Amino acid sequence: MFKKILKKDIFIILYAFIFILFIIVAGIKYSSNILKEEIVNKQLKITQLNADFLAEDLNININNIEVFIENIASIIDLKNDQIVISNSLFHSLDKFPQIRSINIINKNKILYSSNNKNIGFNIKNYNFIPKPLFNNNIIRVSSTKKGRDVHSTLNDISSNKNIDDSYIPIIKEAFINGEKYSVMINLNTNYFFNKFKNTDKENNLNIQLLRIDKKLLISTNKSSMHEGKIESNYILEKALQFNKASDVYDIDNDKIITSYSLTKDYPFIIGIKLDYKKSLLDWNEKSYQFFIISTIIIFICMIVVLIFILLFKRGKEREVLEKNKFKLLFQDSHLMTVMINKSGQIENINNLGLEFLGKKELKEVKRTNFWDLDCWEINEKNKIKKFFESNRIKKRINFQIKALDVNKEIAIFDFTLYTIDNIEDEFNYIAITEDITEKKRKERRLEQSYTVFNHTRDGIIITDKDTNIIDVNKAFEQITGYSKKDTKNRTTRILKSSLNDKKFYDQMWKSINEQGFWEGEISNLNKKREIYTEWLTINTIYDENSQVLNYIGIFSDITEQKNKDQEINEKQRLLFQQSKMASLGEMIENIAHQWRQPLSVISTASTGIKIKKELNILSDEEELKSLDAINHSSQFLSTTIDDFRSYLINDNKKDNFNVGETIDYSLKLFSSKLHNRNITIIKDYENTYIWGIRNEFVQVLINIINNANDAFEDIIQEEKYIFISTREIEKNVEIEIKDNAGGIPEKILEKVFDPYFTTKDKSQGTGIGLYMSSQIIRNHMDGHIHVKNKTYKFNNIKCTGASFIITLKKGNI
Structure with missing residues (x-):
């Protein structure tokens, strides 16, 4: 049978074989060329990446050197001896392996150097570029110099092929001890040469370092170092224009893969060259072997495949007819499909249907009435x-x-029943069911979400990426007065008020664009153009490509809450003022005490002068003495008034202030009362500062000292002390004020900071002094205040009293 078929279709096999072989060989060749181009492009990308990397690395190295030059004044002092300066420069080389020597130059002459042998040499002929147009305060580069350093320089390296001992001078001006000098850094060519060689692991690349004027400074191909300026080409010109470029170009019929990359901030170019033929040598050998092997394998396979095609041609045709019957079953479909005969019995069912029914084989349900399946409930079955x-x-x-x-x-299904015409009369209907259970669940969740959207008390606004309003909820309509119809084809600008400036909106959009989120307080306008305050949260919705789709804003009207806060703040302000007025009464009483003696002195002295003048017994010496007493007392009165006025100034500016000086100032305001009651102040200060409003802190001190003063009024005690100490604890300052007046009754100790709580008669106290003190310390100065009874020894005498401890953040001295 094989021979008969082969003889009959021999020409079909031959023609098909030749045609297919030609197509495949041509395809292999074409694919080979495409792959070849891709390899060249890959080499171009690699060389360009290497050039970019080396250029960036060089830029970082030179930048580090430039920073060193700019800060050289912090390393050396030209007032020192030359040996000290040279040693300082020499030790600086430890941080810079890329530097051969550091030289300080004035008028082209080396004055100081990390290499003492360089001192005194003249660099007039070093020809640095670029030539400055306005100032010399830029990095400029000379050509590569032969020799270990300046003292051994013979000429440019371009006249000698050996670069083992060479350097590249760069120069920049710097101010040292207020004078302008030139700092010349001699770069170590070996450092950069080895770095370039490390990049070229396979030793295939020619890596070059050029000046911006195309002068060759370093090349890993030592034979090219004698070339001086390299010949310009279109790739180099393109790199000079666009900072980098790469391509393949011909040099003497040889193709060279070339990439150039400029340093970002300095006049250097990194060039990398790769021989085109060498880069493709392995590829050409492998592609030829691949072509031969592939051709042979294809040839053999084609013969085998074509013969089998002929052998099974007729059998396949019959199989195709059989398989067409089963195509309608959609075995690979996501839909359940059932074939039903005209009596309503199942003829076939796909795998998805069997899986849903929990059956493994068709025979378990074949010839079963479709409505008798276990999956149907009574209503659906009927x-x-x-x-x-x-x-x-x-x-x-x-x-x-x-x-x-x-x-x-x-489960919920979308059920479709088709009537079909079938020649073989095996089935008349096809039932296709799609499981839409999850779809229905999502629809219900969507309905629930929309219900929440419409009935939440917070306003919700949805916009597109350009802030055009798409939808709003009922709460939005109630708060703003705008209906959904009013917002159609409008942007969120309809709500914008003038209370928030451009800086506010810039910061808000910066947060939204960078973090996809913003939250804060904002003042907007409703439809009546009335301002209301809202707490707004904005979230960004992105698509699968991280592009902005929508913005969703959720806000609540906090206008009423803001008004309540303002009322509370106003009450706090009135309490503060009331507290200060109470302190003012204390101050006036204190001033009255302090003024009695100076006023008595002035009265006595002036009366004495008048009487003696009338009796003509007043001497010049007595007159001057009396006038000095009057002047001294007047100065005291003036100082008291200045202190009182300074305390009354309503200065809310926060600043650093000295704690000890402020305590002494507070004691000075209260000195007469303390003196009249024979109260001794024991001080123990550290020189420390805190941050806050000084006058508010003074008020706190006066309230606490006044409480201590009042405590002594109710006891008979010879030694009366108030101890005031300060100390630094890590980042805080602790101020302790304690007395020996017996302490506060334990049952009221926790109430002393409550508003309007006092143990004094109403005519003597308001009960807001310590309350306002706690408010100032906790809310205004971000600190802590607490009180306790404390027993301690002073001068070997046991003392008990109230101890107020204030803890505040340390300020800057």
Whole structure:
């Protein structure tokens, strides 16, 4: 049979073989050329990446050197001896392996150097570029110099092929001890040469360092170092224009892969060259072997495949006819498909249907009435049965139906029944069902979300990426007065007020663009153009490509809350003022005490002068003495008034102030009362500062000292002390004020900071002094204050009293 078929179709095999072989060989060749181009492009990208990397690395090295030059004045002092300066420069080389020597130059002459042998040499002929147009305060570069350093320089390296001992001078001006000098850094060519060689692991690259004027400074191909300026080419010109470029170009019929990259901030160019043929040598050998082997394998396979095609041609045709019957089953479909005969019995069912029913094989359900399947509940079963028995099925019917899966959980299906014409009369209907249970769940969740959207008390606004309003909820309409219809084709600008400046909106959008989120307080306008305050949260919605789709804003009207806060603040202000007025009464009483003696002195002295003048017994010496007493007392009165006025100034500016000086100032205001009651102040200060409003802190001190003073009024005690100490504890300052007046009763100790709490008569106290003190310390100065009774020894005498401890953040001295 094989020979008969082969003889009959020999020409078909031959023609097909030649045609297919030609197509495949041509395809292999074409693919080879494409791959070759891709390899060249890959080499271009690699050389360009290497050039970019070396250029960036060089830029960082030179930048580090430039920073060193700019800060050289912090390293050396030209007032020192030359040996000290040279040693300082020499030790600086430890941090810079890329530097051969550091030289300080004035008028082209080396004055100081990390290499003492360089001192005194003249560099007039070093020809640095670029030539400065306005100032010399830029990095400029000379050509590569032969020799270890300046003292051994013979000429430019371009006249000698050996670069083992060479350097590249760069220069920049710097101010040292207020004078302008030139700092010349001699770069170590070996450092950069080795770095370039490390980049070229396979030793295939020619890496070059050029000046911006195309002068060759370093090349890993030592034979090219005698070339001086390299010949310009279109790739180099393109790199000079666009900072980098790469391509393949011909040099003497040789193709060279070339990449150039300029340093970002300095006059250097990194060039990398790769021989085109060498880069493709391995590829050409492998592609030829691949071509031969592939051709042989294809040739053999084609013969085998074509013969088998002929052998199974007729059998395949019959199989195709059989398989066409099963195509409608959609075995790989995501839909459950059932073939039903005209009696309503199942003829076939796909795998998805069997899985849903919990069956493994078709025979378990074949010839079963479709409506008798276990998945149907009574109502659905009767509904399907009526369709088949009444012959009411047209070409296509569709409806939704419920079914029970293998776990007896309800699933919802989109059910479609098709009527078909079948020659073999094996089936007349195809039932296709799609599981839409998850779809229905999502629809319900969407309905629930929309219900929440419309009934939440917070306003919600949805916009597109250009802030055009798409949708708003009912709370939005109630708060702003704008209906959904009013916002159609409008942007969020309709809500914008003038209370928030451009800086506010710039910061808000910066947060939204960078973090996809913003939250804060904002003042907007409602439809009546009335300002209301809202707490707004904005979230960004992105698509799968991280592009902005929508913005969602959720806000609540906090206008009423703000008004309440303002009322509370106003009450706090009135309490503060009331406290200060109470302190003012204390101050006036204190001033009255302090003024009695100076006023008595002035009165006595002036009366004495008048009487003696009338009796003509006043001497010049007595007159001057009396006038000095009057002047001294007047100066005291003036100082008291200045202190009192300084305390009354309502200066809310925060600043650093000395704690000890402020305590002494407070004691000075209160000195007469303390003196009249024979109260001794024991001080123990550290020189420390705190940050806050000085006058508010003074008020706190006066309130606490006044409480201590009042405590002594109720006891009979010879030694009366108030101890005031300060000390630094890590980042805080602790101020302790304690007395020996017996302490505060334990039952009221926790109430002393409550508003309007006092143990004094109403005519003597308001009960707000310590309350306002706690408010100032905690809310205004971000600190802590607490009180306790304390027993201690002073001068070997046991003392008990109230101890107020204030803890505040340390300021800057």
